[in-house]
Amino acid sequence: MRTDAAEAGSPALWALAGRCADPNPNDWPQDLQRRLGRRPRRLGRWAERALHGALCCLEATGEATLPGDAALLVCSLNGAQPTLRAALADLAQGQLPLPYTFLQSQAAVLLSVLAAHLGWCGDAQAVARRDPLALLHAQLIDAPPGGLLIGWVEEAAPAVGLPPGAAGACTWHHHWLRWRRADAATLDRPLDDVPHCRDLAPADLWSPALTHLRT
C-alpha cells in the first residue's frame, strides 16, 4: 500500500485533482436524483448527502468513477446519528427497528452505498477524528497508487457548542477532496514552496488556493 516515493524516503507530492465544498446547492436532493437517473431509495439522508458530494467531487476531477486502486475515506463525527436518534425514540416506545432503519444507522453501510453507486470495489473506511489535517496526513502517507478520495460528511451543520479547539468545527460538515500522486517535474514552482500537510491550518484545507500538498 505504500507509495514508491515514501518507500525511498523522499517526501511524496500530492495534487488536489478535484473538490466539492459547502455550501451545497439547496436543491442537492434533486441534483442527486438527476445524477443517478432515478430517485435514491432507502439510503438515508446522510448517505445521500455523502453520495452527492462524492459524485460532485469526481465530476470536478473529470473521473467517471474512482479507480480500483484508489482509497475512499469518509470522516464524520456524527455519522448517521439523526437516523439513530429517531430509531432509539421508537425503540423507547416499544417499536423494534425495521431492517432498513437499522442498516441506515450503521456508518459502514454508507461505504457499500458509495461503492454501489460509484461502480467501484476497493479499500474504503468510515472514521471519526477531530483533526482533519492529521487524518488526511495519516491517510496520504499510506495511500495506494490510485490516490485518495476523502470526504467529511455530516448530515446537518454541527451544533453550536462544540468543545473548544474543535478544528474547523463549522466549516467541514460537507467537503470532499480527491488527491492524486503528482510528479514534482510538473510543478510550476519549487517543491519547497508546496506546503507540507503538517504545516497547514485547518482552514487552509478548504481553501481553493490549495492545489498541492507534501507528506
Place this chain on the structure above:
Amino acid sequence: MRRRPVYLQGQGLACALGQTLPQCLSAWAAGATPPLQRRVLGAAVGAGELAVAFRPLPDAQAPCDDDLDGDLDGARWLQRGLHHLERVVAEAGADRRGALLLATSSQDIGRIERGGGWYADGFGFPEAIARQLGWQGPVLTVTTACTSAVNALRQAQTLVAQGEVPSALVLGVELSSRFTLSGFAALQLLAEWPEGAQVPTAGLVLGEAVAALSIGPAESRWRLCGAGHCVSGSDPAGPTGVAIGRAVQAALNQAGWSGSEVGHIKAHATGQPGSDVLEDEWLNRLLPHRPERTRLKALLGHTQGASAAAELALMTAGPPLPGLDADRPGLLALNLGFGGCHGALLLEDAAATARGQADAH
C-alpha cells in the same frame, strides 16, 4: 522515513469467556462454553414475543432482558464499560502518548437507550474513554462494522510504521445494546429463542467484548506484516467472494508473501450458514493447502467491531497455534461486516520460525 516493522506488544481481553485475559485463556483451554443468555427484545411486528440468544460479559452488572427498567441506567452502563476498558488496557500495557484507535459498531448506544444523554456530537464516547484512560495522544474511531478492529489495526500499523506515533493501542468495544440486538433480529440474522425452548435455534449469536491490542516497534513474537480491506457495493449485509479474495490478496501483497506461507486462519465464521460456506469456499480457493482454522464466535459470540481485536487477543496470547511453523509462519485473520466490508490481517509468528530453526539444528 522508511517503514519500520510493527509488532503486537500486548493483549487485554474481557469477553464471555472471562473478565481477564488469563481467565479467558483458561476457559478456552478447558473447552468451556460460556452460558447463553435469553434476551427478550419485545413484540415483533405482527408476531408474538421476540427473544434471541446473547453472550454477555460475565460480570455482576451483566444486563439481563429486562434491564431497561432495571438498575443498569446510562451512567452505570458507562461505568461498567470504562471499568473493563481500564483493566484490558492495563493488561495490554500502553503508552498514553501513542495513538488510541477505537473499533466499535454500537459505540455507546446501550448507554443512551438507558437514559444517558447525547454528547455534544458523535465523538463524545471515544473522548470519554480517552479522558478516563488519561490519554495524551491522538484519538481515532473506526466504524466499518465487523471489520472495525481490522481497520483500526491497519491505521495503527501505518502510524507506528511511519514513526508518526511511538506506539498505538487498538481498543475493541462492543457492549450490550438492545437496539443492536433488535436490528440484527430485524434482519433475521440471529438465533432466536422461543419461549419454553431449552436452547435457541441455530444461527448468529451476538456477544459483548472489550479488547485491547498494544502495537509498537519493539520486536516481539507477533509481527503485523500485512493488511487489506475491500468494500463491495453488491450486498450491504453480506459478504462476496471476490471481495474476500481482494482483501486477502492485498494483505499478502503488503507482507510480500504467497498464500502458502499461511499456516493458520482465524475465520470470521459467524454461524450463518450462507456466509460461512462462502467464506470457506473462498479460503479454500485462495489457500488450497487448507490451513487449520479457529472459529471463536461459537464461544465469544459475534462481538462485531471488536471481534478481530478480541479473537486475536485470545489467539496471540495463547499456546502455539497448530499449523504454524518455519515454512508457514503466517496467521491470517479474516473479518467480514455490514457495508460490504471485507478485512484481512496477516501476522507472523516469530516463535514458529524459531521452533523450525531449532528443529533444523
